Amino acid sequence: MASLRRMAMATKFAATAVLIATVACAIIAWALFEMRHDAIDTATSHIRDMATVLAEDVENSVATLDVSLHDAAEMVQLLASTPTISEADAQHLRQVFVRRRSLSYPLIFQVNESVCANAVF
Numbered sequence: 001m002a003s004l005r006r007m008a009m010a011t012k013f014a015a016t017a018v019l020i021a022t023v024a025c026a027i028i029a030w031a032l033f034e035m036r037h038d039a040i041d042t043a044t045s046h047i048r049d050m051a052t053v054l055a056e057d058v059e060n061s062v063a064t065l066d067v068s069l070h071d072a073a074e075m076v077q078l079l080a081s082t083p084t085i086s087e088a089d090a091q092h093l094r095q096v097f098v099r100r101r102s103l104s105y106p107l108i109f110q111v112n113e114s115v116c117a118n119a120v121f
Helices: 002-081 087-104 113-117
Strands: none
């Protein structure tokens, strides 16, 4: 009788241990799933922020190129309308070009004056 009682008690303890282990595994699995979900949300947010920064950077680059091409077109149109250009006029155009570049986008696009001074128009 005593051994039957011990076996029944051991079975109850084993069943209780298995139940506690199952609940613990379920809680751990739920916590891991929530952590994974939070990590995915954080990564998505970071990627969205990076995409916004890159879009702004591309927009600034395109704006810089647009201003540069517009200035080049103006200069070509001005030079095409003038049959000949004197050295003084060429020097004046170089200075105007450098001044426009430095005023338009001083932090994005810096024009080296020595490069423009040596340019041939």
